[in-house]
Amino acid sequence: MxxxxxxxxxxxxxxxxxxxxxxxxxxxxxxxxxxxxxxxxxxxxxxxxxxxxxxxxxxxxxAALLRQVLSEELDTLRETHLSGPGDIGPAIVAVTADVARHVDRHRDIYRRGLVTDSGTGALHAMLGSHFEASVRLLLARRAIEIPAPGGREVPPSMVARYIAYGVVGALESRLLETPPRPVDEFLDDLRELLPDWWPIG
Structure with a gap:
């Protein structure tokens, strides 16, 4: 429907x-x-x-209303941090931190929708789509240089999905923590996992 x-x-x-x-x-x-x-x-x-x-x-x-409400919050964060000019590294750090806080605020909802048996996968797809759209936006603006091994550029669609769903996986892992560790610590660990060419501070 x-x-x-x-x-x-x-x-x-x-x-x-x-x-x-x-x-x-x-x-x-x-x-x-x-x-x-x-x-x-x-x-x-x-x-x-x-x-x-x-x-x-x-x-x-x-379920559709829930996705709309959560998506609107996420879209506001993207607009706040990634819409303007400036150094993209700090902007990515800020938006990632705010998304982690958004997930923390709605922890019970995301736990049910992402990491429990009752989750239908809809929230996983919604969150992944949000991050993928954010990465595509940055790639379209040429704010990030795509790796080009041997002179052949990695397809932007592959880059977007790889980064997006890697971050979603990290957030899912965070939802299993009781209580969740500080956001700054989460970001430090995420920096270690993400590739060097991804500007996250």
Whole structure:
């Protein structure tokens, strides 16, 4: 099922924005204790204090709404750190640290969606797609020099997926830690694992 698209009128209407905020808070609260795939639209709508028809104006399902809400947070981090000029190394460090903090804030949701048997893989794909898009953005801007062994450039798609899903794997490992170690320590370890040509501080 395709996710409904918000019209320009809906996205700027104050009532629609308030409903969206309520639904976002509701799905984050519910998904912290339940697999989003088992939730009903009625449950989310009731928790948000809106009706089912309002829910479906914003998402096709609770799981889709959860992905949208988490993706919007991640997109904001990317826009904040990677959209402007400047030294790309510190920007990559900052955005990676903030994504780690984002995962920490929603630890119960990501643990269920990434590292437990009830996870459907949707959050793994969502997080991986976010990182892959970020790497592709940097490659398109020529902010990173792609390795060229023997003069043959490694395909950008391979670079993007390799970096993206390596970082997702590191974050999944972090979710198994109780409590998680400091973000700075996580970044230090990530630097050791990532290739030398990847500018992470």
């Amino acid at each position: 395709l996710e409904p698209k918000q019209s320009a009128e809906t996205s700027s209407d104050p009532r629609a924005l308030r409903s969206r905020e309520k639904l976002s808070s509701a799905i984050l609260a519910l998904a912290a204790g339940h697999d989003a795939g088992t939730l009903s639209a009625g449950q989310v709508a009731a928790t948000a204090g809106v009706n089912r028809s309002t829910f479906y104006q914003h998402a096709a399902s609770p």
